[in-house]
Amino acid sequence: MVESLVNWFTTLFADRLPGELVVFLLSMMPVLELRGGLIASALYGIPIVEAVCICFVGNLIPLPFILLLIRPVFNWLRQTSLFRPLVEKLERKAMGKSDTIRKYEFWGLLFFVGIPLPGTGAWTGALIASMLNISIKRAMPPIILGLGMATVIMCFVSYFLPWVITQM
Numbered sequence: 001m002v003e004s005l006v007n008w009f010t011t012l013f014a015d016r017l018p019g020e021l022v023v024f025l026l027s028m029m030p031v032l033e034l035r036g037g038l039i040a041s042a043l044y045g046i047p048i049v050e051a052v053c054i055c056f057v058g059n060l061i062p063l064p065f066i067l068l069l070i071r072p073v074f075n076w077l078r079q080t081s082l083f084r085p086l087v088e089k090l091e092r093k094a095m096g097k098s099d100t101i102r103k104y105e106f107w108g109l110l111f112f113v114g115i116p117l118p119g120t121g122a123w124t125g126a127l128i129a130s131m132l133n134i135s136i137k138r139a140m141p142p143i144i145l146g147l148g149m150a151t152v153i154m155c156f157v158s159y160f161l162p163w164v165i166t167q168m
Contacts (some may be wrong), residue, residue: 005031005032005036006026006032006036006039006040007075008041010022010026010040010043010044012037018041019041019044019045019089020046020048020050020054020074020132022040022044022074023037023040023041023044023046023051023054023055024037024054024055024057025058026040026058027054027055027056027057027058027059028058028059028061028062028063030121030123030124031121032121033059033122033123033151033159034055034056034058034059034121034122034147034151035089035116035141035150035154036054037051037054037058037059037084038051038052038055038151038154038157038158039158040160042056042158042159042162048155050100051128051159052151052155054145055151056148056151058111059122059147060122060144060147062122062123062126063122063123063126063140063143064132064133064136064140065129066123066126066127066130067126067129067130067136067140068130068136069073070121070126070127070130071131074087074090074091090126090127093119094127094131095128095129095131096120096123097112097128098121098128098131098132099127101128101129101132102132104136106133106138106141106142107141107142109125109128109129109134109139109142109143109146110142110145110146110149111146112124112146113125113142113143113146113147113149113150114126114145114146114147114148114149114150114153115150115153116121116150116153116154121150122143122146122147122150123158125130125139125143125146129141129143
């Protein structure tokens with residue numbers, strides 16, 4: 001799913017925006033995040049060090065806003081009949097994945113963000129941390145370390161594996 005979204009997004013903006021900007025924007029988006037950004041970086045041929053910097057920063061930018069503002073925004077949106085179902089669905093989905101984070105907090109958040117599986121990542125980790133009232137001071141270190149872990153895994157998948165395959 002992530003790869004098809006990345007392909008659609010990169011095709012949509014291929015002639016309109018520089019590849020680095022597309023990668024940066026992909027890295028800021030929920031669902032795609034750093035994973036999608038690194039896949040797009042490899043497709044654009046962006047060197048790995050540059051790609052890691054762009055994707056890491058792009059994925060970090062929304063996190064303080066999520067940690068600090070998502071609950072007030074959700075409370076405000078919940079007051080409308082139009083957005084209430086969406087907010088409740090997002091909260092249910094996030095809290096359904098919160099058991100490990102609730103139990104192990106630092107390590108749970110680190111591995112939740114760090115292992116790039118569907119439904120995990122920095123956005124969801126920050127959302128869950130916010131819903132569990134984990135302060136930004138306690139949530140950011142494991143999220144940042146988790147992003148580092150996800151970066152290593154995704155660099156292996158996006159850059160190293162394709163290189164190995166072409167060498168065969």
